[in-house]
Amino acid sequence: xxxxxxxxxxxxxxxxxxxxxxxxxxxxxxxxxxxxxxxxxxxxxxxxxxxxxxxxxxxxxxxxxxxxxxxxxxxxxxxxxxxxxxxxxxxxxxxxxxxxxxxxxxxxxxxxxxxxxxxxxxxxxxxxxxxxxxxxxxxxxxxxxxxxxxxxxxxxxxxxxxxxxxxxxxxxxxxxxxxxxxxxxxxxxxxxxxxxxxxxxxxxxxxxxxxxxxxxxxxxxxxxxxxxxxxxxxxxxxxxxxxxxxxxxxxxxxxxxxxxxxxxxxxxxxxxxxxxxxxxxxxxxxxxxxxxxxxxxxxxxxxxxxxxxxxxxxxxxxxxxxxxxxxxxxxxxxxxxxxxxxxxxxxxxxxxxxxxxxxxxxxxxxxxxxxxxxxxxxxxxxxxxxxxxxxxxxxxx
Numbered sequence: 001x002x003x004x005x006x007x008x009x010x011x012x013x014x015x016x017x018x019x020x021x022x023x024x025x026x027x028x029x030x031x032x033x034x035x036x037x038x039x040x041x042x043x044x045x046x047x048x049x050x051x052x053x054x055x056x057x058x059x060x061x062x063x064x065x066x067x068x069x070x071x072x073x074x075x076x077x078x079x080x081x082x083x084x085x086x087x088x089x090x091x092x093x094x095x096x097x098x099x100x101x102x103x104x105x106x107x108x109x110x111x112x113x114x115x116x117x118x119x120x121x122x123x124x125x126x127x128x129x130x131x132x133x134x135x136x137x138x139x140x141x142x143x144x145x146x147x148x149x150x151x152x153x154x155x156x157x158x159x160x161x162x163x164x165x166x167x168x169x170x171x172x173x174x175x176x177x178x179x180x181x182x183x184x185x186x187x188x189x190x191x192x193x194x195x196x197x198x199x200x201x202x203x204x205x206x207x208x209x210x211x212x213x214x215x216x217x218x219x220x221x222x223x224x225x226x227x228x229x230x231x232x233x234x235x236x237x238x239x240x241x242x243x244x245x246x247x248x249x250x251x252x253x254x255x256x257x258x259x260x261x262x263x264x265x266x267x268x269x270x271x272x273x274x275x276x277x278x279x280x281x282x283x284x285x286x287x288x289x290x291x292x293x294x295x296x297x298x299x300x301x302x303x304x305x306x307x308x309x310x311x312x313x314x315x316x317x318x319x320x321x322x323x324x325x326x327x328x329x330x331x332x333x334x335x336x337x338x339x340x341x342x343x344x345x346x347x348x349x350x351x352x353x354x355x356x357x358x359x360x361x362x363x364x365x366x367x368x369x370x371x372x373x374x375x376x377x378x379x380x381x382x383x384x385x386x387x388x389x390x391x392x393x394x395x396x397x
Contacts, residue, residue: 009040013061015054016171026194027289031171042132045073052085076102077163079109106148158218168225178230193298194291198329200243247301250279255306256317261340265380272384285317302334309341322354335360
């Protein structure tokens with residue numbers, strides 16, 4: 001991928017990772033990018049690097065703009081290895097004694113990542129670095145989504161280099177929001193739901209902080225995916241909306257099944273929800289990836305989970321999904337459980353217990369032994385309608 005000049009003297013020299021399909025348990029069918037930014041002024045700065053296997057591509061991209069040895073400063077906004085993995089080799093190439101600017105926690109993390117000593121220069125919130133015509137300002141963003149995270153703001157160009165915030169796992173030659181259009185928003189939503197959701201309260205505080213600072217934003221450049229140059233406010237507004245977790249009249253019915261009995265119950269529950277005017281997505285766990293399910297959960301009011309009982313416990317895919325969802329901490333949900341069983345039938349109660357541990361409003365579960373007959377399906381349908389009425393009581397049109 002050739003460097004892209006995003007403003008005069010400022011280049012994205014990052015790389016596309018076309019073939020990655022899984023990112024920490026999050027499906028990435030369109031791959032991802034590792035964006036890195038070269039700022040050429042009287043002094044030259046490189047902001048972030050790339051995943052280690054792509055080091056040679058990064059250096060080749062830099063060479064198309066400038067001799068790498070002319071880089072004066074390295075800036076690490078985030079120490080996760082998809083952005084710092086090539087740092088040691090890059091520093092060897094540009095000069096290991098040159099300063100590496102990072103947050104205080106970044107200093108700690110990078111020192112643990114790399115055994116060789118580097119010239120770390122920890123910076124605090126609001127600290128600045130002059131490159132010549134340009135001034136870089138550093139903004140600490142702890143736990144978005146690591147303790148070391150920070151933003152770098154190019155004051156004169158009004159460009160925010162936002163690390164992992166506002167990104168998407170999306171690989172493409174298209175580099176900007178106006179090129180991709182609204183088709184990028186589902187990728188941004190999935191990224192938020194599966195990476196940043198646990199930190200929603202901190203995101204709201206950060207947006208308030210940036211608003212109070214009055215920072216003009218002409219462009220937002222995350223470390224993954226496209227860059228927001230036309231409507232940077234659009235992604236900020238979306239983050240505020242997603243962070244508030246304001247639900248729609250919507251339910252997700254997520255389930256697995258052994259011999260289609262739980263599946264038949266799931267269909268009946270979904271039909272009951274729809275009958276109450278609720279948008280509903282039935283999602284079979286062996287078809288839908290857990291990260292796609294969580295993307296739908298983000299703006300749903302109810303999460304209805306179906307599991308057959310296996311060995312007196314939960315079906316493995318259901319257990320996996322519940323563990324994954326618990327870590328992402330969705331808030332303000334109604335939870336409900338159902339399932340079929342052969343002789344013991346613990347699964348629905350175990351699901352309900354897990355949902356209660358996530359602080360969902362949990363309704364009493366429904367279960368049926370063996371193949372659901374007409375009365376059992378009617379009960380499942382009525383269960384869906386009861387959940388639907390609860391949703392409609394709590395969520396305005």
